[in-house]
Amino acid sequence: MKILVAIKRVIDANVKVRVKADNTGVETANVKMSMNPFCEIAVEEAVRLKEQGVASEVIVVSIGNQQCQESLRTALALGADRAILVKSDDAVEPLAVAKVLKSLVEKEQPEMVLLGKQSIDGDNNQTGQMLGALLGWGQGTFASKVEVADGKAQVTREIDGGLQTLDVKLPAIITTDLRLNEPRFASLPNIMKAKRKPLEELAIADLGVDVALRTETLKVENPPARKEGIKVETVAELVDKLKNEAKVI
Amino acid sequence: MATLIIAEHNNSELQPATFNTIAAAKHLDGDTVVLVAGHDCKSVAEEAAKAEGVDKVLLSDAEHYAHLLAEDLDKLVVEQAENFSHILAPATTFGKNIAPRIAALLDVQQISDIIAIESDDTFKRPVYAGNAIATVKSNDSKKVITVRATAFDALSHEGSSAAVESIGTTEHGALVDYVGEELTESERPELTSAKVIVSGGRGMGNGENFAMLEQLADKLGAAVGASRAAVDAGFVPNDYQVGQTGKIVAPELYIAVGISGAIQHLAGMKDSKVIVAINKDEEAPIFQVADYGLVADLFKVVPELIEAL
Numbered sequence: 001m002k003i004l005v006a007i008k009r010v011i012d013a014n015v016k017v018r019v020k021a022d023n024t025g026v027e028t029a030n031v032k033m034s035m036n037p038f039c040e041i042a043v044e045e046a047v048r049l050k051e052q053g054v055a056s057e058v059i060v061v062s063i064g065n066q067q068c069q070e071s072l073r074t075a076l077a078l079g080a081d082r083a084i085l086v087k088s089d090d091a092v093e094p095l096a097v098a099k100v101l102k103s104l105v106e107k108e109q110p111e112m113v114l115l116g117k118q119s120i121d122g123d124n125n126q127t128g129q130m131l132g133a134l135l136g137w138g139q140g141t142f143a144s145k146v147e148v149a150d151g152k153a154q155v156t157r158e159i160d161g162g163l164q165t166l167d168v169k170l171p172a173i174i175t176t177d178l179r180l181n182e183p184r185f186a187s188l189p190n191i192m193k194a195k196r197k198p199l200e201e202l203a204i205a206d207l208g209v210d211v212a213l214r215t216e217t218l219k220v221e222n223p224p225a226r227k228e229g230i231k232v233e234t235v236a237e238l239v240d241k242l243k244n245e246a247k248v249i
Numbered sequence: 250m251a252t253l254i255i256a257e258h259n260n261s262e263l264q265p266a267t268f269n270t271i272a273a274a275k276h277l278d279g280d281t282v283v284l285v286a287g288h289d290c291k292s293v294a295e296e297a298a299k300a301e302g303v304d305k306v307l308l309s310d311a312e313h314y315a316h317l318l319a320e321d322l323d324k325l326v327v328e329q330a331e332n333f334s335h336i337l338a339p340a341t342t343f344g345k346n347i348a349p350r351i352a353a354l355l356d357v358q359q360i361s362d363i364i365a366i367e368s369d370d371t372f373k374r375p376v377y378a379g380n381a382i383a384t385v386k387s388n389d390s391k392k393v394i395t396v397r398a399t400a401f402d403a404l405s406h407e408g409s410s411a412a413v414e415s416i417g418t419t420e421h422g423a424l425v426d427y428v429g430e431e432l433t434e435s436e437r438p439e440l441t442s443a444k445v446i447v448s449g450g451r452g453m454g455n456g457e458n459f460a461m462l463e464q465l466a467d468k469l470g471a472a473v474g475a476s477r478a479a480v481d482a483g484f485v486p487n488d489y490q491v492g493q494t495g496k497i498v499a500p501e502l503y504i505a506v507g508i509s510g511a512i513q514h515l516a517g518m519k520d521s522k523v524i525v526a527i528n529k530d531e532e533a534p535i536f537q538v539a540d541y542g543l544v545a546d547l548f549k550v551v552p553e554l555i556e557a558l
Contacts, residue, residue: 026377096358123376124361126348129347132320133323133353137424139319139320139346142346160341162430165428168424177487213358215385215386215388215389217385218371219383219384220382223380223381226540229524229538230541232541235550238541242502246522
């Protein structure tokens with residue numbers, strides 16, 4: 001079966017994000033960008049399914065500006081077979097991303113779409129579920145284990161109370177949680193090989209999908225600062241502060 | 250104008266975050282209607298009907314709703330959507346799983362994880378792991394929203410006597426079969442609603458050492474949490490994780506033990522009223538958000554703390 005993996009390029013997880021002085025967004029100039037960590041887990045899972053002989057082809061897709069090519073090349077170096085860049089210089093909201101992915105699913109006919117459960121910039125946690133609804137597919141979200149057999153994916157999900165296991169009929173949507181796998185590092189030979197793998201570019205406007213923004217970001221601010229704390233020297237002092245100053249115990 | 254709340258429950262009682270979602274709805278115009286969809290869940294509908302702020306309860310009972318699967322409940326909510334300007338769910342794994350399906354079927358761009366309601370169409374929500382707060386205006390005619398429970402104090406569980414109306418059911422889509430669940434059983438309070446939380450990180454060294462934190466938690470009537478590092482290392486199960494992609498908590502007192510304080514962890518707990526950090530590394534970022542920091546070997550001071558309480 002074919003697997004489609006959707007990936008997003010975001011500000012690197014280790015960068016301390018700074019709000020712009022004019023409150024229109026966060027600083028992205030000269031900031032390190034990387035593949036969203038949850039998307040990396042999705043690529044790794046797809047590649048492992050291919051190595052197990054379950055998947056025949058792994059296609060990665062990203063929606064965004066020209067620089068998203070770098071993230072797609074990273075995914076190719078990790079073992080994906082080919083890549084599609086849907087070019088857009090404007091912001092694309094999750095609903096529109098889901099619509100773009102739906103049009104690619106209709107063209108490519110994968111039996112599984114793997115996505116990260118959320119991107120660490122917008123923290124929306126929407127795209128996979130939206131795509132599932134638009135396609136009329138079942139979903140295994142926040143997956144920590146995936147086993148494919150007999151036309152279904154058995155997915156163990158990380159839920160608030162513990163773990164839940166579902167059998168999701170294929171074709172299916174899977175969104176990844178942190179403990180699904182540990183992504184490999186791309187080896188130098190594979191990075192070189194990835195440069196020769198096919199990368200197709202499409203313009204978002206050519207897909208005939210409604211990508212008009214539905215929301216406006218009015219402002220972006222710093223979160224309220226916490227007042228500076230103090231260091232205590234002993235357990236006795238800590239207990240005294242908690243009892244008599246903070247009055248929480 | 251009215252708000253529909255999708256209740257999270259286990260067929261016998263409401264999950265606490267549903268009450269916080271009801272509290273959020275009181276900042277919106279119009280009636281607040283709670284949808285209880287499940288199986289043999291009449292008692293849940295009756296509980297919701299008593300909750301302060303609830304004007305009406307819709308009850309939909311079907312065997313295939315028993316596990317609240319998104320692939321079945323989404324169509325039920327969409328059928329009811331016509332009468333509502335706002336559809337709200339708690340930003341729990343339940344709400345996060347189902348709300349985007351409803352939004353997509355209604356052709357609405359969902360607003361996730363709101364922490365404040367400025368008006369009927371404008372909301373505040375954290376982005377970048379809470380390192381920035383965005384004010385977002387929705388231009389969709391209907392709003393589909395998930396609510397961060399810690400941002401809205403729950404109203405009383407008593408006081409209303411709203412009508413319970415039984416509504417029809419939708420067909421079983423059969424896209425997904427429920428296999429089973431492994432839920433963590435604990436006598437301690439639930440992490441997201443606990444007044445006090447004791448959390449451990451990589452510094453705990455192994456899972457056995459968490460017994461020490463459990464003792465401390467029992468002295469304080471606290472829940473036990475963990476950082477991602479401790480969960481990834483297999484010290485404790487996934488449902489202990491506090492952070493950007495785990496649970497968001499805001500207790501009266503949060504005691505972080507052996508947690509360095511990665512931004513992803515801080516995102517899940519920095520709205521706690523009082524934060525205590527115990528760590529032997531005085532440079533650990535956790536001390537930047539702590540009200541009271543104790544630079545010390547946790548294996549020495551945690552037993553002392555248990556003794557002192």
